[in-house]
Amino acid sequence: MGIFDHARPSDQAVSAPGEASAKGRYVVKDQPAVAPALAAGLHIVATPIGNLRDMTLRGLEILAAADLIACEDTRITRKLLGRYGICTPVTPYHDHNAAAVRPRLIRRLAEGAAIALVSDAGTPLVSDPGFKLVRAAQEAGLAVTTAPGPCAALAALTVSGIPADHFFFEGFLPAKSAQRRARIAALKDIPATLVLFETGPRITAALADLAGALGPRIATVCRELTKLHEEMRRGELAILADQYAGGAETRGEFVIVIAPPADEAQSAPADVDSLLRGALDRLSVKDAVAEVAAVAGRPRRELYQRALALAKERPR
Numbered sequence: 001m002g003i004f005d006h007a008r009p010s011d012q013a014v015s016a017p018g019e020a021s022a023k024g025r026y027v028v029k030d031q032p033a034v035a036p037a038l039a040a041g042l043h044i045v046a047t048p049i050g051n052l053r054d055m056t057l058r059g060l061e062i063l064a065a066a067d068l069i070a071c072e073d074t075r076i077t078r079k080l081l082g083r084y085g086i087c088t089p090v091t092p093y094h095d096h097n098a099a100a101v102r103p104r105l106i107r108r109l110a111e112g113a114a115i116a117l118v119s120d121a122g123t124p125l126v127s128d129p130g131f132k133l134v135r136a137a138q139e140a141g142l143a144v145t146t147a148p149g150p151c152a153a154l155a156a157l158t159v160s161g162i163p164a165d166h167f168f169f170e171g172f173l174p175a176k177s178a179q180r181r182a183r184i185a186a187l188k189d190i191p192a193t194l195v196l197f198e199t200g201p202r203i204t205a206a207l208a209d210l211a212g213a214l215g216p217r218i219a220t221v222c223r224e225l226t227k228l229h230e231e232m233r234r235g236e237l238a239i240l241a242d243q244y245a246g247g248a249e250t251r252g253e254f255v256i257v258i259a260p261p262a263d264e265a266q267s268a269p270a271d272v273d274s275l276l277r278g279a280l281d282r283l284s285v286k287d288a289v290a291e292v293a294a295v296a297g298r299p300r301r302e303l304y305q306r307a308l309a310l311a312k313e314r315p316r
């Protein structure tokens with residue numbers, strides 16, 4: 001899916017096509033700009049996961065000044081470049097041609113080229129191609145640098161309302177149910193928040209399997225982050241599974257963030273009162289209960305009465 005297809009209306013057409021056509025030139029908000037010279041080497045550049053304005057200035061400079069951009073789908077990357085008036089040549093580098101293309105890229109790097117690597121969206125290498133290219137470049141003694149930026153996993157983690165201090169990034173679960181269940185069983189006791197990628201066609205089945213194996217853990221399902229139809233659903237896994245089985249929107253791209261196992265949360269100093277007091281400073285009783293349930297791994301019904309009592313004690 002193209003990264004611009006669902007951009008908010010205000011994010012459309014920030015470039016002035018034709019204004020920037022020479023190497024190193026790009027356009028931001030109708031203003032032509034010239035990128036500084038770029039050192040030779042492989043430059044890993046993150047690109048937006050939906051909202052075009054999430055492209056970083058340094059990423060733009062690198063894309064404009066590079067000799068070549070290696071990308072998954074040249075049509076998607078050309079759209080990004082077109083929006084910013086960048087004319088750098090692109091070449092495909094994806095799972096199906098990587099073995100053949102990688103030596104050619106390494107040769108060009110060794111000759112002194114500056115090559116940028118991007119994926120269709122987000123941070124290359126994170127459930128995307130690039131790891132073997134980075135490793136080959138490093139083994140050949142070539143420079144590798146990064147221009148960090150958007151990443152769906154981290155974006156979801158930060159809005160999930162679930163602790164982000166320890167997390168385990170799983171990427172995609174297997175597509176087939178038997179393998180998926182086996183993999184979920186292996187994740188069950190990891191004492192950390194879990195972060196998973198999922199596709200629309202598989203979100204309902206994946207949530208059902210997660211609910212079945214992980215029990216009453218709180219999760220946040222993030223759909224279409226930074227895009228027009230961005231949506232977050234939060235609750236116990238079984239409730240989320242029911243919502244998707246019952247017709248919640250499954251179109252789009254998803255990240256599932258799951259709270260740590262209850263034992264882990266409870267073995268932390270789970271001073272529920274102080275957690276509730278802190279949450280009540282910012283939130284309604286209902287939202288405070290939901291937040292603390294996720295953080296402390298306690299059922300909401302257990303926290304609700306306590307939250308009401310604490311709310312009554314508060315100075316008005």
Ligand code: SAM
Binds near residue numbers: 123150151152222254
């Ligand atoms: N490397 C990318 C990154 O850093 O975000 C992820 C690439 S992976 C092939 C694509 C998956 O990322 C999607 O299937 C979905 O799970 C997740 N994803 C990407 N964009 C998203 C978005 N805007 N909202 C929610 N999930 C997204």
